[in-house]
Amino acid sequence: MSTPVLPCPCGLPATYPDCCGRFHSGAKQAPTAELLMRSRFSAFAVGDSAYLMRSWHSSTRPGRLDLDPAQHWERLEILATERGGMFETEGSVEFRAHYREGGHTGSLREHSAFSREAGAWVYVGPLSPVEFD
Template identity: 50%
Template sequence: MADPDRCPCLSGETYGNCCAPLHRSDMTAPTAERLMRSRFTAFAVNDAGYLLDSWHPTTRPATLELDPDLVWYRLDILSTNGGGPLGVDGTVEFRAYYRSADGRGDQHEVSRFVRERQSWFYLGAV
């Protein structure tokens, strides 16, 4: 994905001004929601490395294989609880939409996040 393209997380920003700096480790996500958006975008651009790096070590799988036939195209943030810039934990409820050879689908989840050493990490689904 090129930096001038619209970011898949639908923030309204370009990829270069939104999720790309997090994917390149130029910055860390300031909130749990921002990390959620960057993780969705990592699925959309097939960046398994970023997904693993942003996953908390206590719950992270050893490897992650993404399905290249899934096209993630829309993210709706339904609610957030905690997870602010000064917080230490939080949840983000979302619905993510995809297309595949079998048709369209969506994933609904309430994700848990924790902040350690000034960085937010994905813990898993509630």
């Protein structure tokens, strides 16, 4: 009996290995800011802090990242994108990320800046204060 392949946490209609898993493994680079955002959400969902650090702009990357194992990222909504295409160098993505922690549910809303560094899309940081619901 084979192990079932789960859908990607980012919400796109593909399996994790065929979607964000290929970015996490380093086999491919996210070609757009939105796909990088989706892959970063999936990295939070699967606990891949190494990918999160690699995909963070060097000027804003923290010295370390400790993920909370009690926080489970469950669903991502892309609310808006601006620029960030395959042939661009900057873009932004507004999103809402839903999570569960300690029996409670909540969401985080952020409008994030992305840019290319050494040719790869990376997360720069929030463009406005992060909102928690």
